[in-house]
Amino acid sequence: MTMNAFSLAGHRALITGGSGGLGRAIAKCFFSAGAEVILTGSNEQKLAMAKQDLGDNVGTIAFNVTDTANAKSFARDVESRFGPVSILVNNAGNTVKKPFADMTTDDFTSVMNTHVTGAFALSQAFLPQLKQGGRGSLLFTASMASFLGIPHVIGYSAAKSAYVGMVRSLATELAPENVRVNGVAPGWIKTDLFEKATKTDPARFEKIKARIPMDRFGTPEDIGWAMTYLASPAAQYVTGEILVVDGGALHGF
Secondary structure: OOOOOOOOOOOEEEEEOOOOHHHHHHHHHHHHOOOEEEEEEOOHHHHHHHHHHHOOOOEEEEOOOOOHHHHHHHHHHHHHHHOOOOEEEEOOOOOOOOOHHHOOHHHHHHHHHHHHHHHHHHHHHHHHHHHHOOOEEEEEEOOHHHOOOOOOOHHHHHHHHHHHHHHHHHHHHHHHHOEEEEEEEEOOEOOHHHHHHHHOOHHHHHHHHHOOOOOOOEOHHHHHHHHHHHHOHHHOOOOOOEEEEOOOOOOOO
């Protein structure tokens, strides 16, 4: 055990969806805890903006997680450029908001491919690296949609619910390899995307806020620090868990 059980010194983390609000916050928290951080995403311009925000010490490399045929070559490229990864955060995501009757198979598949198939392929591709140091950590960004029935996002709900099963199954299978597998389920987090989604829908805003016992929305850093804990030696005996970070919303009445 290190003197600081929450330190990530000596770890190298790759965060998918790294240019978004949650990805950047996770990166900031990991970096503050001493990790080397690499961000990946499909948009090179947004990655460059994230690097400008976070500093030159953060690495960036473009990749679309739905390009599953090239996941293993991407993993080799990351290792060649930066060194082996000991923390992988499957954070990339997308959604299609439509009533179930209007949702097309392509809509549904596009969400599942990004969240589930993409995360599966990358996790498999990076597994040899995660196993190298005997302290690998595989993390997934779950959601309130993993647990609650939220209308008009059937693809997103199915994908985030699949993460619960993936975390539990992989935790059991990879424990003998000294790779821990966990997830964080964010509640309603105050991001630009959230504010845009609720600004024109005051009824939805009030409905969400009314079910949060702490009577406030979370910050992206709340998710970043939860991820930091799960990746750190402080959580060395924690695997197969989804840590809900929601101000009590899941249990609120």
